[in-house]
Amino acid sequence: MKKRQFKKLDNSISSFQWIKKKSEKYWQKVDLMECWGFQIQEGSKWKKGLSESELEDFQKQLNITFPESLKNYYRTMNGLDKPGIDNNGGEGEIDFGPTFYSYPEDIPLIKARIEWIMEANRVTEDILKNQNVPPIIPYLGHRFLILDHEEHVLSMYGDDIIFWGGNLSKGIAKDIFPIRHAEKKKIDTSSFWNKKIGRY
Structure with missing residues (x-):
């Protein structure tokens, strides 16, 4: 993806529609x-986006209020029509599983991912109440959208946390396309999750 195209990505429906169109073309030929880790299968396509009533139910089941960015993403697409494929480095059996999480089938997995991050970072109920911890939601593997005023995407594997994208559409694009340029973004280090970036 060209740097100019990447910089233009915002969280509008038109940006997610652009990602949808370009990614389906990109996946027509895939070399695993x-x-x-799970990779996208050749010929994968996005499933139809969610209705407003489905979005409402999705939020209720997770007990999370989605920002407009996440709503626009799920209004446009809702996971893939083929499971991801994990060839285990060519050393074992091939496994299949979800890549981009979808409603409603991946709700248990989304909940489990959130719980894992909270436990790995020792975020207790008391800390949640008293330290203004923003909610988090994974959209793919261990990529999480942070639901605060900045809405960055962090790659969170247990307590190993790194910056991944300045917004949701850029995070998704970075996971799909071979993007070689680094994104420069000033990070608010006072934010709870941002304090944990790059500790390792």
Whole structure:
């Protein structure tokens, strides 16, 4: 993806529609790498976006209020029509599983991912109440949208946390396309989750 195109990505429906169109074209021919983790299968397409009533139910089931960015993403697409494929580095059996999380089938997995991050970072109920901890929601693997005023995307694997994208559309684009340029973004280090970035 060209740097100019990447910089223009915002959280509008038109940006997510652009990502949807370009990614489906990109996935028409996919060469799987010998690595660990789920990769997108060749010919994968996005499933239809969610209705307003489905979005409402999605939020209720997670007990999270979605920002407009996340609503626009799920209004446009809702996971893929093919499962991801994990060839375990070419050393074991092939596994299949979700890549981009979808409603309603991945709700238990989304809840489990959130719980894992909270436990790994020792975020107790008391801390949630008293330290203004923003909610988090994964959209793919261990990529999480932080639901605060900045709405950055962080890659969160247990307590190993790094900055991934300045907004949701840029985070998604970075996961799909071979983006070689670094995104420069000033990070609010007073935010609870941002304080944990790059500790390792």
